[in-house]
Structure formats: C-alpha cells, structure tokens
Amino acid sequence: MGFSRAMVLLATQSEGRRTLVKEGLRAGEDHASGSIQDSLDLIGRQGRIALGSHETAPKTLVQKREASSSLVDPLPHSGADLLPSFRRAPPSCAASVCIERATMSERVPPPHGVMEGKGAYNKHARIQASGVSLAVPFLESAARRIIPGPADQSIVIVDYGSSQGKNSLTPLRAAIGTMRSFLGPNRPILVFHVDQPANDFNTLFEVLESDTDSYALNDTHVFPSAIGRSFYEQVLPCDHVHLGWSSYAAVWLSRIPVPIPDHFHSSRSTGAIRTEFERQAAGDWEAFLALRAAELRSGGRLVVVLPAHNDRGSPGFMNLMDHANAVLAEMVAEGAISIGERERMILGSYSRKRSELLAPFARAGHFHGLSVEACEMFANPDSAWEDFERDGNKEALAAKHASFFRSTFVPSLATALGPTRSGEELGAFGNRLEVGLKDRLAQQPPAIELAVQAIVLAKLPAA
Amino acid sequence: MGFSRAMVLLATQSEGRRTLVKEGLRAGEDHASGSIQDSLDLIGRQGRIALGSHETAPKTLVQKREASSSLVDPLPHSGADLLPSFRRAPPSCAASVCIERATMSERVPPPHGVMEGKGAYNKHARIQASGVSLAVPFLESAARRIIPGPADQSIVIVDYGSSQGKNSLTPLRAAIGTMRSFLGPNRPILVFHVDQPANDFNTLFEVLESDTDSYALNDTHVFPSAIGRSFYEQVLPCDHVHLGWSSYAAVWLSRIPVPIPDHFHSSRSTGAIRTEFERQAAGDWEAFLALRAAELRSGGRLVVVLPAHNDRGSPGFMNLMDHANAVLAEMVAEGAISIGERERMILGSYSRKRSELLAPFARAGHFHGLSVEACEMFANPDSAWEDFERDGNKEALAAKHASFFRSTFVPSLATALGPTRSGEELGAFGNRLEVGLKDRLAQQPPAIELAVQAIVLAKLPAA
Incomplete structure (x- = not known):
C-alpha cells in the first residue's frame, strides 16, 4: 500500500x-x-x-x-x-444511504466527474446543451405543478451537478418564468447550484452575475447560491426543495467499482466487469433518488436528464471513445504516460438504459415517496455533425468533437496521473490527447448518434 | 479614454x-x-x-x-x-441603496478586496483570526437573542465577506452551538458564505467539508453554501436572515473614491483626499447597514467586526504600510513596476472610528429598523510580536508580518498592474514586494499595536 x-x-x-x-x-x-x-x-x-x-x-x-x-x-x-x-452521518430525516468521506489534501488529485475549469466546459459542452434544450419543456411542465406553499416563504430550486452553470441558464430561466406566472413577480426564489468542492465555482458565479442569458439578471427576487458538496450526500434540509433539476450529472458514478482492461469507458466492459458497473450504477441511482426524495417538499418535482442509449442500444459516441483510447495507447508507446497511469484511467460514468432508470419504481410503483410522472427518450442531434454535413469541413468537425471530449472527460482521466506530475504536465497531457484525437477524427470523421432521456419525478403529498 | x-x-x-x-x-x-x-x-x-x-x-x-x-x-x-x-434593481422590499454593476470580461483584473487565493489568506491572516476570537462572545450573545420563528422553518446564518472561510469556522461553530441549546439538535440551519465572484470558493468549500474545525463536520443538520456576489448588493430575500456575521470585511469600500498621492493607504491621506475617503466610507457603511436591515428577519441580529483605531488614534500598522510603500518606491526605481502602475495602487480599505460606526444611529437612535445593542473596542495583541518577545527571532517576525501583508493586501494592489501583465508577472510582483518588505522589517522590526471593534445590531419587531 x-x-x-x-x-x-x-x-x-x-x-x-x-x-x-x-x-x-x-x-x-x-x-x-x-x-x-x-x-x-x-x-x-x-x-x-x-x-x-x-x-x-x-x-x-x-x-x-x-x-x-x-x-x-x-x-x-x-x-x-x-x-x-x-463523523457526518445523514440527518435523521434522511434516506438510508451510505456516504464515504475523507479529508482533503493538497496532494490529492481532483475527484472524477469534475468538468474542465476556466470556463472550458461552458464553451465546449454543446452536446449536453442540445440535450438540455430537448428536456426544458419537461422542466417547465414540472415547475407548473409544484405546490408553492405559504406566500411568505421562499421558493427553492436546486441544480444538482451544475458544473460552471452555462447549461443551467436556459432551463432555470424557463422554470422561473413558468413559476412567475402563478407566484407573481415578488415571491423570492432561491436557486442552489450543487457540485463537488473542486468545481470551477468562480466561472459559475461570473456566469450567474453577468452572462446575458442569466436568470438572475432581470429578476431581482431571484437569489443564486452554490453548494460545494457531492450530490451523493444530502445537501439541503429535508422537505426544503420545490423543484430539482439535474442534467448530464447523475451519469457520473460515486466511485469506480473495478478497473476496465484495455479501455477507459464502461460501455466497452464485458462479463463480471460490466456486472460490477451495472451494480454500482444501480446503487448510485437509488441513493441519488433517496437523497433527493428527502430534500423535496411534498408536491415538489425532480427532473433528471441523462444521456440515453440510441436505437442501436449504444451510447452513440463509442467510436469517439475508441479513437481516444487509441491515442492513449500511442501516448504510452511514446512514453508520455506510464502503463500504470494508463491502467488507472477509467471514466466513472455509466449510461443507463431506460429500464435501469425505472427499476427502483418497478416493485411498488414508487420509491422513497417519489413516483414517475414521465420518462421519455429523444434523439439528440449532433450540431457539429450537422455543420459538417453543410460545410464538409472535417477539421472543424474534428476540433469540435475533440474539444467536447477534452472539456468533459479529460479532467477525470487526468486524475490517474501520478501525484508527482506538475500543473504543466497535466496541461500537456490534455493538449496531447486533444491534438491526437483531433488528428484521428479528421481522418475518419465518426458519426455520433446520441440520445437523451428525461425522467420527471413527483413527491406526492401523503394520502 | x-x-x-x-x-x-x-x-x-x-x-x-x-x-x-x-x-x-x-x-x-x-x-x-x-x-x-x-x-x-x-x-x-x-x-x-x-x-x-x-x-x-x-x-x-x-x-x-x-x-x-x-x-x-x-x-x-x-x-x-x-x-x-x-437591469437588476434592488428588490421592492429593499433599502434605498444604489448599486453599480457591469459585465465581467476576461481581461478585467479581479476587484479589490479579494484575498490571496489557493488558501494563502487562510494560512496567514492571523491578525484577523485573533481579532475574530475577541468578538466571538458578542456573536454567541447575539445568537442567544434571535427569534427563531416556526419550528418547521430553517434557521439562516450569513457570513458577509467570508474569504476562504478559515476565520469563520470558530465563530460560526460557537454561534451554532449556542443556538442548538434552544433549537435542539435537529432544526436545520443554513449557512451562507458571501464574497465577491472572484473569491477562492474552492478553498472555502474544501475548508467547510474537511477542516477539523469546520462547524459542518459534526452537525448533520447544518447546510453550508456560498453566494458569489458583493455584499454591497442584496444577496438574500428580505426578512430571511436570523443571524449575520461580518468580520474584517466591511473595512473594504465599494470603490476607491480618489487617488492618494505618494501612498497606497487612506490613513496617510490628508485634506480633501481624506475627506473623500471619509465620505465614501460613510456612504458604504450606511448602504451595508440598509441592505442587511432588509435581509434580517424581525428579531434577527447582525455582528460586525472591524479593525479599530488604537489608543493613539491610529490603525496601528502604519509603520508596516510605510515599509511596504518604500518597497514599492524601490520597485519603481528598478523598473519592476511603472510609475503609472504605482500611482494606481491604492487600497480601498478604510479603518472607521467608533464615532463613524455609530453615526447612522446618532439622529434617531436607529437606522432602517436596526438599533445598536453593543459597540466595543479591544486591543488586539499581535501574536507574531509576542512570539518575537519570547524568542527574539527577527527573521520569523518579519516573515509573519510580510505574509500577513501579502495575503491580505497584495491581490488588491496587483489589480493596478497593467492588463498586459501575465500570471507569472503578477506572481513575481507579489514575491518581490513580500521579500523586500521582509528584508526591511527584519532590519527594523515595527511594533504593531492593533485594535478591533465589534458592533451588535438588532432588528427589533415592529412595535
């Protein structure tokens, strides 16, 4: 050890x-x-x-x-x-979930599932932005059905896994606009953005204060804030939240259960390895739901947006992942990363099937007081590919896909680099991987066939 | 222009x-x-x-x-x-204050009054920590007198100007401990840490989640969060806050009213320049109070801790400031900074006299519904100087004072550097200033005679 x-x-x-x-x-x-x-x-x-x-x-x-x-x-x-x-146990009101915690040390790499900082994720996460836009009507519909409670109490909206906030602006503005129609203009609304302590909160606050799309600019009775804690813990009091939103965040597992031989993505795992990932994903989903069920008020709604499997039963971007995997092999061959580092590079993300999303509700029709109001899947058109079909610019397509990969996945892969690596070396790792990926993608532009799913959950008043 | x-x-x-x-x-x-x-x-x-x-x-x-x-x-x-x-005007409930805002740009330096990042302020702000400890009994006493309201509603505590949080842990733990004696163990308590968007929120969240002194470690019904907005704006809804705390933060003005010839600190200004600073400080204090008065609930309390003038009518650290000013002159002479950069280096901080703190309340005995419950001053012993009296180690004393200066004031001075300066140049500026200051301090160790004042304000229920 x-x-x-x-x-x-x-x-x-x-x-x-x-x-x-x-x-x-x-x-x-x-x-x-x-x-x-x-x-x-x-x-x-x-x-x-x-x-x-x-x-x-x-x-x-x-x-x-x-x-x-x-x-x-x-x-x-x-x-x-x-x-x-x-010593922190769940509040007595909370769901029966289990949380592993440790002290932070300066030498510990950032945890997986944190997006690339300095605003990079905000700039390059277009695939997620497109998936979010498809799900906004579900959020508006859910916002319409909350029970607002006494007029002298603030409304509470929570964005679980906000990253740097850019992709949250449009859905939250839509939700707030919907609520204003029945709340009136002056009811205070508190918005909490939840992400891990290592998230780029400075960009988040800059976006909230000054992005022209920010929901906070034109509504003086909306008060944004942030919580730097994993959403695999309880982040707000029980019976506190009117409306929850989580987009492309619960795809990240709370931990990586086992190494994957010869790849970094769970979709390329098989047999017992695959089973471990399935088990982890099932447990994490139940825990996520139980925690949110505790935080929601009676009448509250939770809308979760996740990448889905497409009609062929695939996450739809595995050719992109395979190219990245090949670049990592090149980097081992040229000595840029060690074999040990490569072996530790595993994404803790898992694309759940619709049946896996619905499994906790299958037995009793509800789970921890939550019931399913909607669960729908859509094709999520890749705007970079549509641009390519118009202009035939392979370089631009490759650059967009490589930037998406870097801003979303590279920080998690980089946590596998040895603790002696400097900040410059971490940057060089990201650069080499992005450039190598772009070169390969420009030669064989992959078709990316993505899908997105949205599930709407209600915490119904006790009968 | x-x-x-x-x-x-x-x-x-x-x-x-x-x-x-x-x-x-x-x-x-x-x-x-x-x-x-x-x-x-x-x-x-x-x-x-x-x-x-x-x-x-x-x-x-x-x-x-x-x-x-x-x-x-x-x-x-x-x-x-x-x-x-x-377009963001104050909420209709809010005090009549005026707020200037603008969009952020990547090229704009961080605003003044932001402490040194990457945890440096947490490590070196011992003078502030010592002043805070003297004021903790006032916070405990104020916490005892809040009106908690209906048992099914959360208690709200706000830390105005938290910086990286280390200096907030002890007072907030004391306040929460006091409240638990009458709230019981399970009443949820929300704690909001407010600072400017450029503040080091990552260190704040790490401290809250893992520092052994954190108030959040042993109380699972306490929920920390952060707000990235200047406290010269309304940051939470009206009638929302039970207990406010602000320590060594309201000393920072909302803006620098005029340049100061030949120095960077307002205490070395005279005549019309001094008058402008006094006017700015008076207006900012009234605005701060009016905003907090709006946010406090009836029965809420606000405790503000500020550096005070000592018995000689001085902030007590002006010899330290004068040494730093001399180092800046050396840096101009050697070409490390330009004359223009030096002229723009002005701290937007102002040490208020007791009479200035009490001025808003002088006419009517209250201000925006706030009344003064206590206003006391203490000598704030300099632990670095006490160490020096024991061990005679001039080098160690100089290093501690130079680190304090750097972590608290250098980021604000560095905002005056030209926009073409790289990150490395900003770091070199801080290093040169700290080393030069340490050299001068080691030759002539200055006596630092600090004082701290605490004012306790109550928002009393309408008669």
Whole structure:
C-alpha cells in the first residue's frame, strides 16, 4: 500500500430494511506507488454510496480499521471509535444511504466527474446543451405543478451537478418564468447550484452575475447560491426543495467499482466487469433518488436528464471513445504516460438504459415517496455533425468533437496521473490527447448518434 | 479614454427622502492606456453604492450615456433606455441603496478586496483570526437573542465577506452551538458564505467539508453554501436572515473614491483626499447597514467586526504600510513596476472610528429598523510580536508580518498592474514586494499595536 488508510464503518438500520455504511480514506504521506485499486479508491473517495440490505445489522455500528484491503471487499465488523473527519452521518430525516468521506489534501488529485475549469466546459459542452434544450419543456411542465406553499416563504430550486452553470441558464430561466406566472413577480426564489468542492465555482458565479442569458439578471427576487458538496450526500434540509433539476450529472458514478482492461469507458466492459458497473450504477441511482426524495417538499418535482442509449442500444459516441483510447495507447508507446497511469484511467460514468432508470419504481410503483410522472427518450442531434454535413469541413468537425471530449472527460482521466506530475504536465497531457484525437477524427470523421432521456419525478403529498 | 463606457442611471425615490442611483461600466476593447481614474473606476466597478438625498428627484428616472466623464462627477439626468446587463434593481422590499454593476470580461483584473487565493489568506491572516476570537462572545450573545420563528422553518446564518472561510469556522461553530441549546439538535440551519465572484470558493468549500474545525463536520443538520456576489448588493430575500456575521470585511469600500498621492493607504491621506475617503466610507457603511436591515428577519441580529483605531488614534500598522510603500518606491526605481502602475495602487480599505460606526444611529437612535445593542473596542495583541518577545527571532517576525501583508493586501494592489501583465508577472510582483518588505522589517522590526471593534445590531419587531 502506498498510502496509509483509516477506514470507518458506520451502520444504522432504517425503514426496517436498509443499512447505512459509511467509510473513509485518509490520504497519507505517500501514494506514489499505489496500485490501480488504490487509485480507484482515491478517485472515488469524494463520495461513495452503498445501499445494503443487512436485515440483521445492529441499530448502530461504528467501526475503524487500519487495513490494506480493497474498498470493493465487504467491510469487517469490528468495533472502534469514529474519526472526527468522518463523523457526518445523514440527518435523521434522511434516506438510508451510505456516504464515504475523507479529508482533503493538497496532494490529492481532483475527484472524477469534475468538468474542465476556466470556463472550458461552458464553451465546449454543446452536446449536453442540445440535450438540455430537448428536456426544458419537461422542466417547465414540472415547475407548473409544484405546490408553492405559504406566500411568505421562499421558493427553492436546486441544480444538482451544475458544473460552471452555462447549461443551467436556459432551463432555470424557463422554470422561473413558468413559476412567475402563478407566484407573481415578488415571491423570492432561491436557486442552489450543487457540485463537488473542486468545481470551477468562480466561472459559475461570473456566469450567474453577468452572462446575458442569466436568470438572475432581470429578476431581482431571484437569489443564486452554490453548494460545494457531492450530490451523493444530502445537501439541503429535508422537505426544503420545490423543484430539482439535474442534467448530464447523475451519469457520473460515486466511485469506480473495478478497473476496465484495455479501455477507459464502461460501455466497452464485458462479463463480471460490466456486472460490477451495472451494480454500482444501480446503487448510485437509488441513493441519488433517496437523497433527493428527502430534500423535496411534498408536491415538489425532480427532473433528471441523462444521456440515453440510441436505437442501436449504444451510447452513440463509442467510436469517439475508441479513437481516444487509441491515442492513449500511442501516448504510452511514446512514453508520455506510464502503463500504470494508463491502467488507472477509467471514466466513472455509466449510461443507463431506460429500464435501469425505472427499476427502483418497478416493485411498488414508487420509491422513497417519489413516483414517475414521465420518462421519455429523444434523439439528440449532433450540431457539429450537422455543420459538417453543410460545410464538409472535417477539421472543424474534428476540433469540435475533440474539444467536447477534452472539456468533459479529460479532467477525470487526468486524475490517474501520478501525484508527482506538475500543473504543466497535466496541461500537456490534455493538449496531447486533444491534438491526437483531433488528428484521428479528421481522418475518419465518426458519426455520433446520441440520445437523451428525461425522467420527471413527483413527491406526492401523503394520502 | 482607453475603454468604451456605457453608463446607466436609474433613480427612484423611496421612503420620501432618498434616491437610488445605478450606474454601470462596460469594459471595452482596450484599457491599456487608461488614466488613474479609469483604473479606479475599473477597480471599483464590482459594486458601488451611493446614498443620495435628492428631495426633488422624480419617482423613476432611467438614463444612459456614452461619456468619458469620471464616476466621481455627478451624473447628468438625460433619459434613455436601460441596458440589459444593468437591469437588476434592488428588490421592492429593499433599502434605498444604489448599486453599480457591469459585465465581467476576461481581461478585467479581479476587484479589490479579494484575498490571496489557493488558501494563502487562510494560512496567514492571523491578525484577523485573533481579532475574530475577541468578538466571538458578542456573536454567541447575539445568537442567544434571535427569534427563531416556526419550528418547521430553517434557521439562516450569513457570513458577509467570508474569504476562504478559515476565520469563520470558530465563530460560526460557537454561534451554532449556542443556538442548538434552544433549537435542539435537529432544526436545520443554513449557512451562507458571501464574497465577491472572484473569491477562492474552492478553498472555502474544501475548508467547510474537511477542516477539523469546520462547524459542518459534526452537525448533520447544518447546510453550508456560498453566494458569489458583493455584499454591497442584496444577496438574500428580505426578512430571511436570523443571524449575520461580518468580520474584517466591511473595512473594504465599494470603490476607491480618489487617488492618494505618494501612498497606497487612506490613513496617510490628508485634506480633501481624506475627506473623500471619509465620505465614501460613510456612504458604504450606511448602504451595508440598509441592505442587511432588509435581509434580517424581525428579531434577527447582525455582528460586525472591524479593525479599530488604537489608543493613539491610529490603525496601528502604519509603520508596516510605510515599509511596504518604500518597497514599492524601490520597485519603481528598478523598473519592476511603472510609475503609472504605482500611482494606481491604492487600497480601498478604510479603518472607521467608533464615532463613524455609530453615526447612522446618532439622529434617531436607529437606522432602517436596526438599533445598536453593543459597540466595543479591544486591543488586539499581535501574536507574531509576542512570539518575537519570547524568542527574539527577527527573521520569523518579519516573515509573519510580510505574509500577513501579502495575503491580505497584495491581490488588491496587483489589480493596478497593467492588463498586459501575465500570471507569472503578477506572481513575481507579489514575491518581490513580500521579500523586500521582509528584508526591511527584519532590519527594523515595527511594533504593531492593533485594535478591533465589534458592533451588535438588532432588528427589533415592529412595535
């Protein structure tokens, strides 16, 4: 083990059928020699959820161990004290979810699922922007159906996984506009943008304060704010939120369950590896829903937008991913990255099928008080490809696809680089990967056939 | 004029005696050749307040001009349309204050009053930390007296001017601890940390999530968030806040009213220059109070901690400032900075006397519904000097004072550097100034005799 580890297990039984497990990793003095699993643990340690069904677990169980065993292993149940850094349990009102936390250290790379900073994601995430625009009518419709409650209380809207905010402006402006029609112009509306602590919040606030599309510019009774915490934790009080929105964010898992041989994307995994990803994605989705169910008020609505599988059952961009994978192989061959670094490069994202989105609701028709009001899929036309069909400019097409890849996925891949890498080396890694990808894409422009799905959930008043 | 300017004037009459003035500057293509006043305008444009008393002003007046006249000049009243970027007027419930806003541009330097990033301020702001600790009992006492309201509503605490959060942890933990004694363990508490959009919010969120002193670690019903907006604007709805806290932040003015010849600190100004700073400080203090009065709930409390004048009527650190001023003169002589850059270097901070803090309340005994519950001054012992008295280590003393100066004041001074300066040059400026200051301080260690004052304000229920 390249770094010392303190693990904490906190288990309580809730709702008579679920068990909470809370674990923590403390980054130590030296993890330069860490194994792949160490790296996965580090990458994933920003927030991990496990939903168990330990019917026989005791009401409260607090454990600590100093061990080298993998997080994938089941945790041994030997009691000890709870470290101060890991003392945060879910609020008593909250769903039975399990959260792994650790202290931050300057040497720890940013967690996966953080988008490229300095506004790059805002500029290049056009595919996501296009998917969002298809889902805006669902958000407007959901906004129309919330129960606003007493007139002297503020309305609360939450953007779960905001990144730098640009792609949130249009949907939130639409939702606020819809609400104003029945709230009137003066009812205060609080908007919370939630993302991980390492997110580029400076760009977010600049966008909110000065982008001409900002929902906050022309409505003086709207008050934006941000929460720097993983949405795999509870981020606001129970029964607090009128309207939730999450777009292209819940595709990111709370952790990477296993390494993937010879690729970095879970869609290229098979067999037992694929099963582990499916299991992780199912658990994370249930945890996400349970947390949001706790935060929503009665009558509140949650709209989640996610990449979908297209008609061929594929995420539709795997040829882009395969080209990037080939560039990474070139980079290993030329010594730009080590074999160990390459092996640790795995995206913690997973494109769920419609059946996987609906699975938590299948048994009882509802889940933690949430019920499904709509679940629809659309083709998400690739504007870069449409431009190419008009102008035949292969270079421009390749540049757009490479920028999209870089702004969305490269920061997560870069977390696998060794801890001795400088800021310049991290930048050079992104540049080399983007340029190599662009060169390959210009030679064989891939057709990208994307789809997007939106699910609308309601927390209905208790009968 | 080195940059194009669009100015907007919006005036409404409120409370029968005050007038709002709203202006905006739009950074243009080229401000490399800007004058000192241009630079002041740019530096100050993040948020400026003016309180007027235009008894004869019409109810609503919206104006725009394309002009080169200084912001210090009174604005001409010729009507035109309102630019979209500047449309945000105060909420109808809000105090009659006036806010100047403009769009952000990548080329614009960060506004003054932002502390050094990457956690440096957290590490080196010991003088502020010591002053804060003296004021904590006032915050605890204020927390005890709030009116918590209905049990199903969250408690709202706001930290106005949080910087990177380290110095907020102890006071907020104390306030929350006090409140828990009468709220019980489960009442949700929302904590908002307010600072300018350019503030280092990543360090803030890391501190909140993982510092062992964080108030959020052991209380799962506390929910931290951040607001990236100047506190010279309304940042939360009216009647929303139970407890406000602001420490070493309201010393920063909303703008720099005039250049100061031969120094960068207002305490070395005299005559008409000094009068302009006094006027700006008085207006900003009234605006700050009026905005907070609007945001506070009935029964809410606001505690403001500020540097004070010591028994000799001085801020107590002017010998430190004079040494820094001498280093800047050396840097001009050696060509490290230009004369123009040096002339633009002015701190927009102003240490108010006790009489200035109390002035808004002098006439009626209250101001915008706020009344003074306490206003006290303390000597604020300099821990670096106490260490020096024990160990006689001049080098260590000089290093601590130089780091304090750098983390608190250098980012504001650096905004005066020309727009063509690279990130490396900005860093080199800070290094040269810190090293030069440390050398001078090690030769003649200055005695620093600081004082701190705390004012406690209550928004009492309407009779």
